Amino acid sequence: MMLQRPVMVRTPVVRVPLWLMAIWWCLKTLTLAVVVAVRWWWISAPVLALAGLWWRLGWPGPVAALVAVAGGLVAWYSIDRASFDKWCWLRLLSRWRRFTYRRRWWSAMSTAGLVVRFNGRELLPEVKKVAARRGLDVLLVRMVTGQIPEDFAKVSERFAHTFGVVGVRVRPHRKPGLVYLTMVRRDPLAGVVPVLPVASTPDFRALPLGVREDGQTYELRLFGTQVLVAGATGAGKGSVIWSFVRSLAGGVASGQVRLWGFDPKGGMELGPGLPLFAKFACEDYAAMADLLDQAVTVARERAARLRGHTRQHTPTTDEPLIVLVVDELAALTAYLADRKLKERIRAALGLLLTQGRAVGVHVLAALQDPRKEVLPFRDLFPTRIGLRLAESSQVDLVLGDGMRDRGAVCDQIPQALPGVGFVVLDGDPTPVRVRFSFLADDDIRDMAGTYRPGGVIDGHTVPPRKPRPGPASGPGSGAGGRGSRENGWGLAA
């Protein structure tokens, strides 16, 4: 039997003289000081500069420098606040916020259940970047292997309370493994959004409808889509409809766009803008079914003509974009007592929603009550807008499964914020919070007077009016010598 030598466990001792150790510690401290000074250069550089001035000029040196810098900043702020915010204030704020979020990060992740224990170690998501904006902070976070953005979305409310912010929205980064957390500190959408300017030729790929949380204009891509708006009573469906109509008004005036209105509430909602509509139906459901059938015929004719030539219709005055504006979809598809008529309407609507979008026949439909009879139509609307909703269960019903967890908390929109909602695009996992511009009745009448289109009156074609600035009289007032029938009530062709 061979005797094995015991394993050597003692560390060999090397005797180092004290002066060598002292040099080593000095070098180490110096390196650490340089690293800290470089890492926090935005603190160390000014401190060094002030110290240099004090060294050469005594106290007047740094005091004069501080006064000059403060004066320069005040002047910059007063002359160009946007660039001051962008290049100075928000950058400093971002650094401060990065420090404050990191301080509470470990406990926040731990209590939210996002710390992963692996191989005896604790792994937690890492804050890569913090960008402060007006009223919100955007954190770029690297997730721990195995985590997905949904894990963060589920605890977003918990984060809001932990970090003392009004809300947290979660959005995946385009690179896997990264996620954005938007910490909303004060609601940037608290103020009413005034009417937006009208483009004489609308850009159908970017129609301005309101303002997003990051302060940018929210632009809707109409080409290739159909739009559904849902909201409880008083949620501001009217403001979505009128913001949308306004974004198209230039095209309505030039004849590039034709609006067909369906207002089953007897003309209450769309009435103030009546002159803008080429066709309109508000009481007679059979007339509404006829209009829908006409739209299906147009869509089919165009599809037959365009097949093999193009995949997207280009609106012209000869072949305009047709937009059907429906104020209460459920009145057509769910509440209607006449079953035969209801089936006819449902069939026509289904065809329009599936076949219309490539050939320039679009639908904007508003919905108050997301009940199951209207649900089959939801998936035919690639763009869905959820305003304030009565119950949390309605959110996924309207916007699609999982949308509430992803931050579309329509049920938490306060009554005091009409016109605020979440927009969801098919295939895009991130709801966008938007406030739509508000048009009072007078704004709608002015717009209708200014941008009303030409039409057919008693067999004579009336050319479109040239847009003119300033207020104009409203519908029914006989402006331009046109009565209610000319305004479209009588289904002018």
Ligand SMILES: Nc1ncnc2c1ncn2[C@@H]1O[C@H](COP(=O)(O)OP(=O)(O)OP(=O)(O)O)[C@@H](O)[C@H]1O
């Ligand atoms: N975007 C907005 N900004 C500010 N206030 C708004 C906005 N939209 C609506 N409001 C206010 O909320 C009120 C209700 O809005 P609106 O009539 O559009 O709601 P609705 O959803 O169409 O309601 P209903 O289903 O009862 O017709 C308006 O009279 C207006 O005062």
